[in-house]
Amino acid sequence: QSVLTQPPSVSGAPGQRVTISCTGSSPNSGASYAVHWYQQLPGRAPKLLIYGNNNRPSGVPERFSASRSGTSASLAISGLQAEDEADYYCQSYDSRLSDSVVFGGGTKLTVL
Amino acid sequence: QLQLQESGPGLVKPSETLSLTCTVSGASISRTSYYWAWVRQPPGKGLEWIGSIYYSGSTYYNPSLKSRVIESVDTSRNQFSLMLSSLTAADTAVYYCAAHFDSQSFDYWGQGNLVTVSP
Numbered sequence: 001q002s003v004l005t006q007p008p009s010v011s012g013a014p015g016q017r018v019t020i021s022c023t024g025s026s027p028n029s030g031a032s033y034a035v036h037w038y039q040q041l042p043g044r045a046p047k048l049l050i051y052g053n054n055n056r057p058s059g060v061p062e063r064f065s066a067s068r069s070g071t072s073a074s075l076a077i078s079g080l081q082a083e084d085e086a087d088y089y090c091q092s093y094d095s096r097l098s099d100s101v102v103f104g105g106g107t108k109l110t111v112l
Numbered sequence: 113q114l115q116l117q118e119s120g121p122g123l124v125k126p127s128e129t130l131s132l133t134c135t136v137s138g139a140s141i142s143r144t145s146y147y148w149a150w151v152r153q154p155p156g157k158g159l160e161w162i163g164s165i166y167y168s169g170s171t172y173y174n175p176s177l178k179s180r181v182i183e184s185v186d187t188s189r190n191q192f193s194l195m196l197s198s199l200t201a202a203d204t205a206v207y208y209c210a211a212h213f214d215s216q217s218f219d220y221w222g223q224g225n226l227v228t229v230s231p
Contacts, residue, residue, distance in 0.1 A: 036217035038159075045208055045224050046151075046159065051217035089159055093215055097175055101149070101161035101212075 003097075004090050004104035011110040017078040020107045022090035024071030033093040035073040037066055040087040040106075049088070050075065077109070085111045114138045114146075116209045116222035123228050130196040130229075134209030134222055135189075142167040142187040146219075147212050150183065150194045152205040153224075160205075164212070165192055199229045 003025040012018040022035060037050035048057055053068040066075045077084055090104040120132035134148065141148065150162040163173035165183040173181050177196070185192040196203060206224040213219075 033215060034217075038218070045221040046218070047221070048217055048219055051219075057219075091159075091218065098172065099215065100172070100174055101164070103151075103159040103161065106158040 003094055003102050004092060006088075006090060006104040006107045008105070009108045009110065011112055012077075012080045013112045014080055014082060016080050017076060018080060018109065019077075020075045020088050020090075020109070022073045022075070022104050024092070032095065035066070035068050036091045037073075037075050038089045038091065040089065042086070046089065080111055082111050085109055114211055114220040116211065116220055118207060118209050118222045118225035120207075120225050120227070122226060123230060124199055125231055126200055126229055128199055130194070130199055130203065130207075130227060132194045132207055132209075132225060132227070133191050134193070135191050136211075137190070140187075141185060141190050141192065145213055147214060148183075148185065148192040149210045149212055149218065151208045151210055151218070151221075152203075153208070154202075154205040162194065162196070162207075201229050203227070204229045 005023045010018050034052045038046040039049045040046045050066040054066045063079045064077055088107045093099050094102045115137045117135045124130050147164040147166050149164040152160050161174055162177055163181050163183050165171045165185050167185055171183050180197045182195040206226050208224045209222040210218040211220040
């Protein structure tokens with residue numbers, strides 16, 4: 001069971017804005033570490049989407065944004081497009097687990 | 113621009129040991145500050161970090177897998193490897209190699225290697 005909790009699924013129509021939450025299981029579990037987000041298209045390897053809580057790597061559209069507050073984070077996708085349909089994962093580190101890498105359980109985004 | 117490529121078997125038997133290798137191109141393993149990691153994904157499920165290794169050989173592993181995992185690095189071949197012992201069907205997954213800085217995001221990923229554990 002992930003120490004980072006994400007909703008199993010979200011959906012939205014083209015052009016809409018959706019958000020995906022990522023909540024840490026304990027106030028002390030990872031407050032000192034940044035949260036990162038990955039997009040995984042069907043049949044493909046994960047791809048870094050957001051790093052350091054709210055930074056986009058080169059080539060990632062501005063439609064993707066993220067924020068962080070305490071042990072919770074969220075990913076927002078505005079101007080939803082069909083090509084955004086994918087699984088999204090948050091990731092951080094857990095100081096309670098010897099600074100282990102932790103992933104959220106993943107959220108399936110469906111574009112209606 | 114780093115590129116990572118996994119190699120290894122697609123089918124292994126229960127109780128055996130899985131051995132996978134990741135070949136890195138675009139940079140020397142021993143001349144960057146990246147940690148070299150393994151992440152797996154069972155069919156239809158989420159991502160699970162297995163462990164990470166630095167070029168010096170320093171490692172840290174997922175506590176839930178630590179007793180069965182050994183990671184190593186071969187700087188002369190610019191490769192790093194994973195050994196996972198005492199396999200069961202629950203170890204069936206796509207195994208990815210990846211690169212990350214200390215306590216940071218996983219910036220680069222391999223394309224993945226599907227491993228099925230079956231008699």
